[in-house]
Amino acid sequence: MKILLKNGRLIDPIGEIDTVTDVLIIDGIIQKISQNLSVTKEDKSIDLTGKIISPGFIDMHVHLREPGFEHKETIESGSRAAASGGFTSVCCMPNTNPVIDDPSVIKWIQQCSLKVDDGIVDVYPIAAITKGREGKELAPMMELAEAGALAFSDDGSPVENAEVMRRALEYASMIDKPIIQHAEELSMAKGGVMNEGYVSTLLGMQPIPSIAEEIMISRDLHISQYTKAQYHAAHISTAGSVELLRSAKKKNLRVSCEVTPHHFSLTDNAVRSFDTNTKMNPPLRSHEDVEAVKEGLRDGTIDVIATDHAPHSFDEKQVEFLYAPFGIVGLETAVGLAITELIHTKILTPKQLIEKFSVNPRNILHLPRINIQEGEPANLTFLDFMQEWIVDINNFQSKSKNSPFHGWKLKGKAIGIINKGKMKLFP
Amino acid sequence: MTQSSKIIGEKGFERTLYRLAHEILERNKGAGNLALVGIKTRGEFLSKRLALIIQEIEHTEMRIGYLDITLYRDDLRDNFNQPVLKGTEIAFDVTGKDIILIDDVLFTGRTVRAALDELVDLGRPSSIQLAVLIDRGHRELPIKADFVGKNLPTSLDQNVKVMMKEIDGQDSVIVIKEE
Amino acid sequence: MPLCNRHLLGLEGMPKDDIQLILDTATTFREVLDRPIKKVPTLQGKTIVNLFFESSTRTRISFELAERRLSADVVNFSADASSVKKGETLKDTARNIEVMKIDMIVMRHTAPGAAVFLSNVTGAIIINAGDGSHEHPTQALLDMYTIREKHGRIEGLNICIVGDISHSRVALSNIFGLKTMGANVAICAPKTLIPCEVEQLGVKVFYNIDEAIRWADILNVLRIQLERQDRAFFPSLREYRQHFAVTRERLDKSKKTLTIMHPGPINRDVELSADVADSEHSVILQQVLNGVAVRMAVLYLLGTRS
Numbered sequence: 054m055k056i057l058l059k060n061g062r063l064i065d066p067i068g069e070i071d072t073v074t075d076v077l078i079i080d081g082i083i084q085k086i087s088q089n090l091s092v093t094k095e096d097k098s099i100d101l102t103g104k105i106i107s108p109g110f111i112d113m114h115v116h117l118r119e120p121g122f123e124h125k126e127t128i129e130s131g132s133r134a135a136a137s138g139g140f141t142s143v144c145c146m147p148n149t150n151p152v153i154d155d156p157s158v159i160k161w162i163q164q165c166s167l168k169v170d171d172g173i174v175d176v177y178p179i180a181a182i183t184k185g186r187e188g189k190e191l192a193p194m195m196e197l198a199e200a201g202a203l204a205f206s207d208d209g210s211p212v213e214n215a216e217v218m219r220r221a222l223e224y225a226s227m228i229d230k231p232i233i234q235h236a237e238e239l240s241m242a243k244g245g246v247m248n249e250g251y252v253s254t255l256l257g258m259q260p261i262p263s264i265a266e267e268i269m270i271s272r273d274l275h276i277s278q279y280t281k282a283q284y285h286a287a288h289i290s291t292a293g294s295v296e297l298l299r300s301a302k303k304k305n306l307r308v309s310c311e312v313t314p315h316h317f318s319l320t321d322n323a324v325r326s327f328d329t330n331t332k333m334n335p336p337l338r339s340h341e342d343v344e345a346v347k348e349g350l351r352d353g354t355i356d357v358i359a360t361d362h363a364p365h366s367f368d369e370k371q372v373e374f375l376y377a378p379f380g381i382v383g384l385e386t387a388v389g390l391a392i393t394e395l396i397h398t399k400i401l402t403p404k405q406l407i408e409k410f411s412v413n414p415r416n417i418l419h420l421p422r423i424n425i426q427e428g429e430p431a432n433l434t435f436l437d438f439m440q441e442w443i444v445d446i447n448n449f450q451s452k453s454k455n456s457p458f459h460g461w462k463l464k465g466k467a468i469g470i471i472n473k474g475k476m477k478l479f480p
Numbered sequence: 481m482t483q484s485s486k487i488i489g490e491k492g493f494e495r496t497l498y499r500l501a502h503e504i505l506e507r508n509k510g511a512g513n514l515a516l517v518g519i520k521t522r523g524e525f526l527s528k529r530l531a532l533i534i535q536e537i538e539h540t541e542m543r544i545g546y547l548d549i550t551l552y553r554d555d556l557r558d559n560f561n562q563p564v565l566k567g568t569e570i571a572f573d574v575t576g577k578d579i580i581l582i583d584d585v586l587f588t589g590r591t592v593r594a595a596l597d598e599l600v601d602l603g604r605p606s607s608i609q610l611a612v613l614i615d616r617g618h619r620e621l622p623i624k625a626d627f628v629g630k631n632l633p634t635s636l637d638q639n640v641k642v643m644m645k646e647i648d649g650q651d652s653v654i655v656i657k658e659e
Numbered sequence: 660m661p662l663c664n665r666h667l668l669g670l671e672g673m674p675k676d677d678i679q680l681i682l683d684t685a686t687t688f689r690e691v692l693d694r695p696i697k698k699v700p701t702l703q704g705k706t707i708v709n710l711f712f713e714s715s716t717r718t719r720i721s722f723e724l725a726e727r728r729l730s731a732d733v734v735n736f737s738a739d740a741s742s743v744k745k746g747e748t749l750k751d752t753a754r755n756i757e758v759m760k761i762d763m764i765v766m767r768h769t770a771p772g773a774a775v776f777l778s779n780v781t782g783a784i785i786i787n788a789g790d791g792s793h794e795h796p797t798q799a800l801l802d803m804y805t806i807r808e809k810h811g812r813i814e815g816l817n818i819c820i821v822g823d824i825s826h827s828r829v830a831l832s833n834i835f836g837l838k839t840m841g842a843n844v845a846i847c848a849p850k851t852l853i854p855c856e857v858e859q860l861g862v863k864v865f866y867n868i869d870e871a872i873r874w875a876d877i878l879n880v881l882r883i884q885l886e887r888q889d890r891a892f893f894p895s896l897r898e899y900r901q902h903f904a905v906t907r908e909r910l911d912k913s914k915k916t917l918t919i920m921h922p923g924p925i926n927r928d929v930e931l932s933a934d935v936a937d938s939e940h941s942v943i944l945q946q947v948l949n950g951v952a953v954r955m956a957v958l959y960l961l962g963t964r965s
Contacts, residue, residue: 257793327772375770551699
């Protein structure tokens with residue numbers, strides 16, 4: 054199958070390319086990158102004038118819920134949501150039932166994902182650090198890595214015990230896999246439902262202080278430095294966390310971090326509606342935190358934008374704020390929010406945005422680089438920075454609709470992907 | 481277009497009140513066991529005027545109180561403009577008294593019904609008699625005034641308005657017809 | 660002029676005129692409570708459900724009396740006897756009640772925002788009778804009514820709330836309401852029982868009860884919850900009593916006479932000494948009586964609002 058991408062702006066941060074050109078893809082392989090290419094009428098020609106061709110996006114923090122919680126999401130619905138959000142790859146977190154702490158679960162997820170639209174979206178499992186995510190005994194990391202685990206995380210829960218964290222980092226460094234920490238000091242955060250600040254005081258809600266996150270990251274950075282192991286802080290959300298990561302990077306520690314779109318788009322003020330779709334962990338933070346996160350994105354302290362896509366069914370969220378589960382879906386709004394909040398506000402350049410959605414997470418996970426060159430497989434995401442659209446949860450591919458962004462007007466969107474010789478367009 | 485015609489002027493207003501006071505005293509053989517209770521808003525001022533006249537005639541202090549019948553209205557469940565509660569002010573025990581209930585206009589009888597209910601909740605009067613300045617007919621309940629200043633047959637598209645110096649700056653009764 | 664909102668969810672953002680209207684209306688009902696027959700037919704035919712997910716005898720009795728004195732039909736639903744234990748959600752519970760043609764729901768719940776949530780999922784008129792540590796609007800309204808009754812005004816008075824502010828819906832609703840009415844509000848508690856950035860609510864903070872007493876015209880003393888010492892909020896009741904209890908001895912050091920309030924139930928000789936609670940300057944029992952009148956006012960204003 055021949056596909057000709059006409060007149061798109063090709064941005065490839067690795068090859069340092071930023072040029073308007075045509076790209077000819079035959080059977081999933083980039084055959085030619087040049088101007089004024091043409092194909093016969095039988096072949097597909099896509100006009101990408103004014104649009105951007107980027108290396109394929111990856112969301113390294115997704116909860117696909119399968120196995121175990123198929124009423125929230127499945128590998129199929131989650132993969133489709135990823136595709137429609139512009140992602141050619143996702144990493145799925147291990148808080149499933151059974152937990153991803155056994156190679157058989159990894160194999161099963163891989164098999165399922167290949168069946169969804171011919172596997173256009175690569176699904177990479179992240180395995181648990183500890184057995185059953187209980188924070189006690191290490192999971193069989195070597196076996197899990199051999200089966201395909203790209204990284205390890207007990208996400209949803211922190212590894213509370215410092216000794217366990219030290220051993221996990223040491224052990225994982227042996228096979229060169231990152232440890233991803235959900236950073237939360239539970240003795241301070243337990244029972245909390247929103248950020249500690251003026252708004253929690255106003256609402257009488259039990260708060261989660263920002264230091265609960267920062268204390269854990271701080272501890273982990275010490276362990277990472279001591280063990281010289283690779284550490285990745287998931288969904289950081291506070292000004293203090295950004296500062297900790299900034300100084301750790303100055304000391305050349307092997308550390309990286311991610312932020313979710315909701316942590317740079319919303320503040321804790323949104324909780325005043327008591328909308329349970331503003332309840333997530335880490336919670337929405339203060340205006341100052343949001344500004345610090347944006348600065349961290351700008352200056353490169355924050356490497357990755359990842360969604361923490363956390364589907365919950367309508368009924369699970371239709372309860373009192375206190376009892377609602379944490380988390381929101383993010384796959385289908387991430388790119389739109391990032392372009393709206395970071396590109397049009399000139400916080401990030403298009404190249405930086407692409408690095409945070411594609412290049413950096415792939416580096417952290419030691420995935421092969423996507424080279425947009427003749428002879429290389431086409432793994433691409435198409436972006437339209439100028440398209441204005443209104444978020445409508447009813448149009449989501451995800452099984453769950455728990456998004457606080459319903460009705461938001463965004464400017465910028467992923468409009469299609471190509472991977473493994475398959476293409477999906479969402480004009 | 482609205483048409484209005486004055487039925488009672490200032491002099492007539494006063495004459496009517498004096499006649500009502502005399503009738504009340506005559507029927508009750510003096511003011512001894514009487515208590516005046518005006519229905520807010522204009523009944524309150526009418527009762528104050530009547531009390532002054534009775535005191536002038538009988539040289540005795542009158543018991544007087546005021547009812548806000550809002551809480552006893554039978555149309556609270558319907559859509560209506562929520563009235564501000566003005567409060568019932570009755571400082572004496574109504575039990576055993578001969579109560580003269582006073583209002584400006586007797587129309588459907590529903591206000592009087594509410595006032596009767598409220599009065600019996602306050603105690604057990606010996607009797608309750610009704611005095612009104614105007615009876616305009618169109619009763620919806622079996623209620624009849626004991627003392628009437630003026631019978632004024634009206635049609636339903638007419639509106640009777642009692643004006644009093646205390647709130648309206650003049651004493652008069654006018655009939656307004658909306659067209 | 661009816662109230663702005665068809666529910667009473669909290670005092671945050673409630674206009675001054677609305678608070679004024681409720682307090683003025685309560686005066687009328689206060690008179691009704693002195694009658695031989697303490698009942699008016701105003702809400703005849705209206706059905707009110709008291710939905711209590713947290714036990715609170717006094718608030719429920721106060722509401723129930725207010726409802727019955729307005730001649731409403733009253734149904735009580737308490738969590739113990741309910742389907743809550745069978746795992747039914749609040750939304751389902753509310754919808755099941757609503758379909759039986761009820762007009763108003765008075766709800767006490769442990770979760771902040773539960774009343775707002777309920778108002779979003781049912782069509783009934785909602786009165787918040789306390790939602791976790793968020794708001795307890797009728798308590799604050801009756802406190803304000805009592806202050807106005809005693810002092811003739813609210814504006815310009817110095818009112819200090821003493822006790823566990825962090826976990827108190829009474830404190831929060833009082834702060835919102837009193838600030839709106841123009842009072843000067845302070846809080847006094849150990850630092851561990853004061854929520855973050857509370858100064859942004861426009862309140863003064865005291866960590867010393869003697870300073871608070873010197874400043875205040877009125878002390879509203881909150882119940883100190885004994886179970887709080889478990890989570891290291893304060894070391895012991897003994898220490899709390901020694902440093903934060905309102906006692907005769909402390910009050911005598913102040914030149915002026917302070918009005919003493921307490922939302923109840925009192926831990927005698929813990930947060931408030933018995934002699935102070937029973938003194939002539941204590942309006943604690945008036946608060947209870949006024950509570951019925953204020954709740955009647957709220958029920959009347961919401962129940963007959965078109």
